[in-house]
Amino acid sequence: MYHFRNDYSFGAHPRVLQALSATNLEGNPGYGEDSYSARARELIRAACGCPEAAVAFLVGGTQTNATACSFLLRPWESALCPVSGHLNGHESGAFEGTGHKILPVPADASGKISTRDLEPLVIQHRDPHLTRPGLVYLSDATENGGVYTKDELTALSDFCRANGLFLFVDGARLGCALTSPANDLALPDLARLCDAFSIGGTKNGALFGEALVFPRPALAEEFFRMQKRMGAVLAKGWLIGVQFEALFVDGLYFDLARHADEMARRLQDGLRSLGWTLWVDSPTNQVFVIVPNALLPRLDAVCTYEVWCPYDASRTVVRLVTCFQTSPADVDGLLTSLPLLPV
């Protein structure tokens, strides 16, 4: 049985687990006031080319999104978010639970939005009887596997600054975005273009943990109280620091992400060779394939996966996800279990 259901099916990368084991009984101050968290923050600041950035550590992605976005907004402000954005579609109303409206923005097939999509909404919401859009949420990689180019993110950032909007990037899969062949962004670009962004650990080698970066620290003032108020402070906070230190000390974070992307590429190439049709051609670690419904039992028998959405009456879009633990043998094993389809 091959694991392709998601990128959080395995625990931590062995080097990360080893770091946790080595420090387990040391005795450390709680709440992220420890030296591991301090070093992890320094490593992240350095990787971002942003020595003054504020870096907070949270446990999971939904928590990070809800906490960061509601932290940035005033009560009458809303978030512009792609219809398919995680904040809008997959978080059980966690963000609205903080009292804010989402303004859904039409997205392209890859899950990306552009200033063209944002502009009419911003103009419409000048009406003081409506919410004021206060931030743009986007994810990189997107929920459909897409990545933003530097030009695209720059245009969005310029638009946000011209319109008094914060730009927040959900980086739950940021590693796979930044190591994708389709990508030309680096962490310092994100630090320059965004007001806040997360660097996901959960889906890239950690047991759990997301780093939240505020390139301009003044914007992060009192964030700790907000985090506490959201139940989002881990008592044994060093656990996240230790993991991010292990991930960032010598580029492990990017090595793991690049590997996942490569496995997804191998899988997509293989599926195409078998005559299977991709729903989107994903440059990151999520693979979306259109499967004839009659073949779903065959798939069930060999791998875990997620049903993404119906494609048409006789076909279904299926998502297969790779991660640090996916081996070429896993990919090839899956491929050899699948039938050749007439193109």
Next chain:
Amino acid sequence: MYHFRNDYSFGAHPRVLQALSATNLEGNPGYGEDSYSARARELIRAACGCPEAAVAFLVGGTQTNATACSFLLRPWESALCPVSGHLNGHESGAFEGTGHKILPVPADASGKISTRDLEPLVIQHRDPHLTRPGLVYLSDATENGGVYTKDELTALSDFCRANGLFLFVDGARLGCALTSPANDLALPDLARLCDAFSIGGTKNGALFGEALVFPRPALAEEFFRMQKRMGAVLAKGWLIGVQFEALFVDGLYFDLARHADEMARRLQDGLRSLGWTLWVDSPTNQVFVIVPNALLPRLDAVCTYEVWCPYDASRTVVRLVTCFQTSPADVDGLLTSLPLLPV
């Protein structure tokens, strides 16, 4: 330097960490749908003598309290909570952040409340211009180290049922309560007397994790959606299941708690022998001692601790906490570093 600042200064008990390591790269379904979580739930249900109980796993205590209490209430309902209760005093408004008022209840020196304290508030709030009290929150052990007896909890439970109030017990330190010499409650009593209670892992041998028990499963309907909405679902949910399985499989949870209590007893006896004055005589793992301010630097030099509150102009209440990792040598080492005081 001896660690007495709190009971979350160390990672996991070695057997818990070992279980995490052994399962690290297995591949498991997310969100607590795995077999470890299923077994851990069964073990907890068995320990509670309550085979039908719903058991949810959350990451931390503040998160658990805010999620459980707001889950149980309607918007116009409030929580009756001891003034010194964690929900009221130590969670940065996380509970009020869900939109509910706290009605502070006077507590005794040990942090406990009784029906005598609740009754006038309940009567006053029959006025429909006020919130309706919807639940009683209490913690066992309390923030001051106190434990409820079976008679006391029964009286509170009876009062709650007679007044349409849910009874929620915050068990962040439930292990140390249940293994205390002052205790005559067992898990099945809690399951019988409460509507929901938590069993804290963070402060008793786990890296993190709280089990939330709803003895009557009908009351827990849709709790998973609530948990998700609160950002309180761990993606790699099996991590909590694995830990609680390790803790409950052969009573490790209680062994660790009993040890912590014994170390606290040893510490309190030793402090008294040295002529130091206890603020309260705690039957659990938190020790509160009145320290002449002039001696605080001496304390700083030998151990970590927490300043609890001023006692008077020249003395301070200091909290020292023991845990599974505290050894008799730690206690004795600390005691031998402290001066004899004139009684």
Next chain:
Amino acid sequence: MYHFRNDYSFGAHPRVLQALSATNLEGNPGYGEDSYSARARELIRAACGCPEAAVAFLVGGTQTNATACSFLLRPWESALCPVSGHLNGHESGAFEGTGHKILPVPADASGKISTRDLEPLVIQHRDPHLTRPGLVYLSDATENGGVYTKDELTALSDFCRANGLFLFVDGARLGCALTSPANDLALPDLARLCDAFSIGGTKNGALFGEALVFPRPALAEEFFRMQKRMGAVLAKGWLIGVQFEALFVDGLYFDLARHADEMARRLQDGLRSLGWTLWVDSPTNQVFVIVPNALLPRLDAVCTYEVWCPYDASRTVVRLVTCFQTSPADVDGLLTSLPLLPV
């Protein structure tokens, strides 16, 4: 200058104002505990053929929608609402401010939704990682002037009951809906088919005030506390009771609404005769007309109105609204001021 901007440009109908004046210095208990409110409740119950209904009085429409809808939902539940529904588009996030997500439902040109639109959303949201849809919000008349037929509302009601959804009807313009020639519903139908609905006073002869009807009183339990908690209880509550008594004592409410509808019909017929194009053919008191942009200054000079939305590069949809105070002379005066257009 003719007033067609909205249906809340004038104060109260003279008979309503007279009732307020006559009772002004009587001395009455506050908060709706007075005899006028009691009588108004009885009149509404009688009109609804629902002697046991709970009837609450609130001040305004946004307040009523946010209070009623959040009252009916648990925190993890969302509201299914037409994209163009007032709750979604015109209330500055008041509903989301209570912590709930809106699931926007595609609506037809008249602003109405059907079970066909609801079904895929309900199916999709069986996923426990998403909010549970808890109610369907719709307005009658809709924001685009449409009215639901008995068949349509019955189908929606059946769907709601089959799917565990409450059905809430925003009746800010219910008078104009029920007196429209396109309508075959009566208040007892609403009482039978809905879980809660409002009867708008503000837009139909009152200074302010909305009656909120819960046909099944058990569902309204503790609503007063909710209303208070939302800042939605008027201290001098009898002011709303007096007004609704005046409106319902001999059918004034329906007379005023019917008049407004007739004035809108007269206006639409006249506009069409002049060769102007209607955006929708509205059976109620809101008229939507497509105006060449070059003619907008002509319109500005003779009447107040609202720009609804752009139609295309050279034309704009304009809304003209009639009310109890609109006279045939107003309509004809406006029409004679407007130019004949080539069809």
Next chain:
Amino acid sequence: MYHFRNDYSFGAHPRVLQALSATNLEGNPGYGEDSYSARARELIRAACGCPEAAVAFLVGGTQTNATACSFLLRPWESALCPVSGHLNGHESGAFEGTGHKILPVPADASGKISTRDLEPLVIQHRDPHLTRPGLVYLSDATENGGVYTKDELTALSDFCRANGLFLFVDGARLGCALTSPANDLALPDLARLCDAFSIGGTKNGALFGEALVFPRPALAEEFFRMQKRMGAVLAKGWLIGVQFEALFVDGLYFDLARHADEMARRLQDGLRSLGWTLWVDSPTNQVFVIVPNALLPRLDAVCTYEVWCPYDASRTVVRLVTCFQTSPADVDGLLTSLPLLPV
């Protein structure tokens, strides 16, 4: 039957009602964009000696408090509020419903707080694990009839500014405070010392309506959206403007308040002459008298009043409130109905 239950038992002062009648069918823009509201704002600004102040109009007191206080705070901030403050004790959790904690501040018998009461709470809450106190709420007159002196309010204002706290004054009964013999404050002092304060119309001659003043308009930016989001914008907003214009055009507001205070003084003097004991000696329009329980039926027979709280086993504190409509004959009539008590 004499009406002393509260100061919202009667409608509007005849001059206010006359103004509403005179303008009833004029046709006015909604949402407070009318000329009456503009003039009322100017009159209030002039009375406050603060030509640049932002002035918003809301419907009721609880709504005004919840909207203003939550507008001024960030999510992790709390409000310091006298235990007996309306925000804490009488609003059914409306403020906590916006997601903020109240830190109750001990108050004196007259319901007033001082910097001495605030300081320890502010110091304690420097701890980043707690909420940050963001504002001080107080009411003038207080719920117990007390008024703040200029010295007292200046000290509180200085303390707030030194500690980064906003100062909000709930002026639901501000008229009776400012016209009390015990008062030495004027509106310009409030404008100088506070960040926001309300001027209550409901309890002093209006049908309803509270003016909310932000002396520094920059602080009020986007308040309209917040008001809308809270369901607190009246569609026919000119109704409040018309009333405040009538109240402020030639000092009617203060004449009515002064009259109410004088009637309360006459009542207190009379009660004392009869040997009745006052609970507090109130300088404003609320009278608190300790009534032997055996006499309550006598009171029931002659007047409406409110039971305030038990005094002891045999006596009850009763509140009697005067207003613009209370006549000397009402007071004397009540007094002659009451028995002489042995002192």
